[in-house]
Amino acid sequence: MSYGDGWHDVIEESPASRESGKPSIEQHLTFLHFAEDGKLLLGSCxxxxxxxxxxxxxFSQPDLPVTAENSIARHLCASPVSSGIFVGVNQVIVAEDTGIVVSYQLSEFENNVVHxxxxxYTQPHDSWVTSLSLCHGGSDVISGGADMRINVLEGKGSAVKTSYYPAHAELISCVAASPDNSSVFASCSMDRTTLLWDTRISRPAKAIVEGDCGYTAVAWKNENYLAIGSEMGMVHVYDVRSLESVHDLPLQKxxxxxxxFSNAGLLASCSDSTDIRLWRFESNKMxxxxxxxxxxxRDLAWHPKSETLYSCGLDGNVFCYPFS
Incomplete structure (x- = not known):
């Protein structure tokens, strides 16, 4: 649905903005994501x-202090934002806690003002959208939610192309599209399963792992290896060709x-803590x-040019870690 068809632009300023008379970033940072040219998208709640x-x-430069004055564009949303990604150099998709997914264009107006x-917008979920992932080729987006639903959104978020419900038996923690195949993605859930999906076949899902705890995060190294994080703090790396585990890593407590994953094969992980762990795939070093x-x-991202790791958290800060 196009913007304007029964849906209105947000709302009011945040409480901090109203008190100061100036726009301000909310206290808690929930996600960050980079465009190919290095622009940073940040979500705050x-x-x-x-x-x-x-x-x-x-932000045009991620190393600037995270303040409203240093941003190039901002937009207030009707509810807390749970996930957001660049789907083009100047196009983003953002998910809200209400189940709404909105696509935005970063456009420059008079006096070099960017909005x-x-x-x-579409509402593909009945509850909190937990995860977004851009498919290989950039035409479709995968969304997963607390409503146990997975959607394939076409037109970079403009409409639901395919919907799987129930995709899992409990909340879907994360979805991750294959970096080399537009029809393949992975999902994990608190129902203690991680699934590999291929949208080209009639029974698209098969189990990679069925464990004794919930699974909370997934990430691809390339089309062959998938890292899976659990609520117990373990990270398991699977070869999706054989569906066998090749590494079991106690990365978090x-x-x-x-x-x-970075392009150089470094796996970064964060947990419900203030700790970050890095693991080198080839040498199996921590x-x-x-x-x-x-x-x-709350989120991690590798800069597409410098391969520097960035993190954001509920303390309102963004930090970088220049590992290679």
Whole structure:
């Protein structure tokens, strides 16, 4: 559905903005994602006031302090934002806690002012959207939610192409599209399973692992290897060709929250803690970067050019870790 068809632009300013008279980033950062040219997309939420709100922010340089003054664009959302990704250099898709998915275009207007311009919206989920992932080739987006539903969204989020329900028996924690095949993706759930999907076949899902705990994060190294994080803090690396585990890593002491592979084969993980762990795939070596976060880390992303790792957390900070 196009923007404007029965859906109105958001709303009010955040409580902090109203008090100061200036726009401000909410206290809790929930996601970050890079465009191919290095622009940073940041999601922030306010979980402490009577009305929970969210906003999205774009930065031309991720190393600048995360302040409203340093952003190139901002947009207030009707509810907390749970996930957001670039689907083009100037196009993003953002998911909200209400189940809405909105696509925005970063457009420049007079006086070099940049705005998030809403393009399309859809409501593919009945509850919180937990995860978004861009398919290989960039035409479709996979979404997973707390409603046990997985959707393939076409037109970079403009409509539901295919829907799988129930895709799992409990909340879907994460979805991750294959980096080399537009028809293949993985999903994991608190129902203690991780599934491999191929949308070209009539029975598209098969189990990679059925364990004794919930699974919370998935990430591809390439089309052959998939890292799976669990609520027990373990990370299992599977060869999807044989569906066999090739590494079992006790990376975290708390439930794994996010996993992210670099192009050089470094696997970064964060959990429901302030700790980050790095593991080198080829040498099976662990690295322990010092985290400066004072509250839970909520997302990780590798810069597409410098291969620097960035993290954001509920303390409102973004930090970088120049590992290679």
């Amino acid at each position: 306010n979980f402490v006031d009577r009305t929970h709100t969210g906003s999205i922010w774009a 998030f311009v809403p393009q399309h 708390m439930p794994v929250h996010k996993l992210a 690295l322990l970067p010092e985290s400066q976060h004072s509250m839970f880390i």
